[in-house]
Amino acid sequence: MPIQRMQAKMLMEIRTWGKQLLLQFSGFTLRIHFLLFGSYTINEPKENRAPRLSLTFKNGTVYFYACSVRLLEEDLDDLYPWQADIMSDDWNAKRTRSLLLEQPELLVCDALLTQDLFAGSGNIIKNEVLFRKHLHPLNQIGYLPAKQLNALIKDVRQYAFLFLKWKKQYTLKKHWCVHNKSTCPRCLIPLKRAYLGKFKRRTFYCENCQVLFGHEKK
DNA sequence: CCGGTTGTTCAGCG
DNA sequence: GCGCTGAACAACCG
Numbered sequence: 001m002p003i004q005r006m007q008a009k010m011l012m013e014i015r016t017w018g019k020q021l022l023l024q025f026s027g028f029t030l031r032i033h034f035l036l037f038g039s040y041t042i043n044e045p046k047e048n049r050a051p052r053l054s055l056t057f058k059n060g061t062v063y064f065y066a067c068s069v070r071l072l073e074e075d076l077d078d079l080y081p082w083q084a085d086i087m088s089d090d091w092n093a094k095r096t097r098s099l100l101l102e103q104p105e106l107l108v109c110d111a112l113l114t115q116d117l118f119a120g121s122g123n124i125i126k127n128e129v130l131f132r133k134h135l136h137p138l139n140q141i142g143y144l145p146a147k148q149l150n151a152l153i154k155d156v157r158q159y160a161f162l163f164l165k166w167k168k169q170y171t172l173k174k175h176w177c178v179h180n181k182s183t184c185p186r187c188l189i190p191l192k193r194a195y196l197g198k199f200k201r202r203t204f205y206c207e208n209c210q211v212l213f214g215h216e217k218k
Numbered sequence: 219c220c221g222g223t224t225g226t227t228c229a230g231c232g
Numbered sequence: 233g234c235g236c237t238g239a240a241c242a243a244c245c246g
Contacts, residue, residue: 036226036243
């Protein structure tokens with residue numbers, strides 16, 4: 001990475017899109033993604049490991065660890081659909097709904113991991129929101145009644161704010177209903193655990209409480 | 219000590 | 233070019 005290019009530059013703007021942190025300088029942007037294990041500190045470097053990147057400003061230094069760092073040249077508005085960000089003021093549920101309706105065969109467990117639809121959603125949010133909305137992970141978008149689809153889209157955003165609140169309180173895990181759990185908190189039967197969908201991520205769900213539409217008994 | 223994963227990207231293949 | 237698979241990365245938890 002051409003590190004000298006960053007010398008003496010002013011940080012113009014800090015933005016985010018989903019899980020990405022975007023540091024805008026004039027002429028280029030640094031894109032930071034913390035992946036599974038990344039972290040950052042300010043003014044307190046970690047003793048036992050080297051930062052992937054550190055940036056020193058007049059008022060302090062930020063250190064980034066175990067993350068992906070990329071240099072973007074493009075205009076961010078051309079790169080990112082801001083309306084897909086589930087925690088943004090610009091979030092547009094209607095946009096995501098109409099994109100979903102174009103893919104009736106898409107599984108809900110895959111939809112909730114697709115960043116262009118739900119930027120910021122991940123595997124924990126997927127598992128928890130599907131349980132909260134009583135939807136089986138293998139539902140196809142096209143079989144969902146409009147009411148259920150709208151409620152699902154709405155709850156991804158709502159749960160993301162709860163997630164953040166609980167995370168800040170260090171009580172996130174305590175609030176998990178199904179993720180990493182073995183028993184359904186609602187009906188007390190054992191939860192199913194499987195690697196589902198095209199992403200094949202760990203999926204926890206209750207076969208009793210989470211409905212599969214379009215597969216009614218004849 | 220070991221196995222698994224809150225996520226993404228890339229190489230390789232058919 | 234597409235879709236799929238496996239690997240790579242990396243730190244922490246149980």
